[in-house]
Structures are given as structure tokens and as C-alpha cells.
Amino acid sequence: PVSAPTNNSFEGIGSGLAGYSVFSAPPDPNGAVSPLYYVEIVNSSYAVFNRSGGLLSGPFNSNTLFTGFGGGCQVDNDGDGTVIYDQLADRWLISQFAVTTTHYLNCVAVSTTNDPRGTWARYSYLYTNMPDYPKFAMWPDAYYMSANMFAGGTTFVGPMACAYDRARMLSGLVANQQCIALGPGGALLPSSLDGTRPPPTGSPDYYVGLATSTTLDYWKFHVDWTSPSNSTFVGPAT
DSSP states (O other): OOOOOOOOOOOOSSTTSTTOOOOSSOOOOEEEEOSSEEEEEETTEEEEEETTSOEEEEEEEGGGGGTTTOHHHHHOOOOOOEEEEETTTTEEEEEEEEOSSSTTEEEEEEESSSOTTSOEEEEEEEOSSEEEEEEEEEETTEEEEEEEEEETTTEEEEEEEEEEOHHHHHTTOOOOEEEEEOOSSOOEEEOOOOSSOOOOTTOOEEEEEESSSSOEEEEEEEOOSSOGGGOEEEEEEO
16 A cells, blocks of 8 residues: 655644643644645634645634624634635635533634635524534535534433535525434534535435444435425435
8 A cells, every 4th residue: 555645744733833732622633724724723722824834823712713793602712613625615614612601502604715814704503402523514505514412511412413504604694504403323424525526416415423333324414495394314324
């Protein structure tokens, strides 16, 4: 087997980065890369680098994205952050939950340009249960999300799958969500498009989760923004 060579290596968000100190665990690190930028988010802090590893801005508390937005998304900096790059639109999405001031919010910011140091359209979505471990994926018809739902923030009641209206978010408009609570079961993850060749028109987004120690289950989430009653969440298949 041939491994890919390392093109570059640099200090990300951590104890070695000026302006950042470790303050919680687990760190939940993740990042995304575009032709110009690398954005990393570690728990409740994010920073913007160039492709060579030069620090362009940050690290910032993730809730600074919601300054002026109001409510729990502005006040709380509760972590479980996620960043994805939408290569079809050349935009960014950053999310984290807010579960202290208001029970319970998922806070989502979508950049208005390809520069993650610029302005953002901000959204908050309210849930009855705490949306722990939210993970986002890009599909042409929606931004898809999965979360592990905890009643009262402590009792696991099963996973939830949500779709957010990507087209309206990219335009900075009011954007609805459609969610499916699956009930008792393990965690799920949505599939995200890589590259620039889109899936077939009307293709559902695929969610996957552990079935047994040796098998996976998958579901098909088809969202209809015009007639939400036509949306379907089919599965599991093994």
C-alpha cells in the first residue's frame, strides 16, 4: 500500500497556539479546508489559517459568531462545535449547541462569502431534548445533521436526524428544519458530498450507524421543502 505524502504540518488549536489555553475535555477537534483557508474548531474555540498554516485570525470563542444575534447562542459558549466547507457554494458552516441559558438550542452560522473571517447568517433551532454530539454534512438539497438526544440533558433517548434548508441559508433567509426522532438506538452520522460532482437529482442523503459489532445499518433521508409531508426517512437496511 502507498500512503499519501504529508504536504504540510503546522500548529493547530491547542496548548502550543498563542492565545489559547486548554480548558475542557474532550476537545472534539475537527476542521475543514477550502482552496484558500483551513478552519479548525476545538470544543468552543475556532481559528482561521491559510493553507500554509499561517494563523489569519483567532482563536476566538465560537459564540462570537453570534454577537448581536441575542439569546442563548450569543450568551453561551457550550462547545461540541462542528465546521464544514461547502465546496459547491464556496461557503462555510460552523455550529455548536447552546444548552445553558435556553434548553436546548443548536446554533448554526453560514458564511456569506468564501472568507471565514467575514460576515455570517446566523440561525438557532430549539429542541425539547439536548442535541449532544451534533454532526453536519453537506448535500445539494440540505445541510443534514445528526445528534444524540438527552432528556433533561442526562438521559439518552436515541438519535435524531435533521435537514436544514441549505438554499435559504446560503441566501441568508429564514430557513426551516425537518427532523426525525428515531427513538431508542445508537448514534447515526449523515453522509457528506465530496468533490464537485453532485449525486443524481433527488438522491436521498444516507445516514449510517452501528447495527452489530460486524454490521452497519443505513437509512435514506429524502427531504421535500415544498411539501414537507412528502419527506421520507426510510430504513434501516443492513
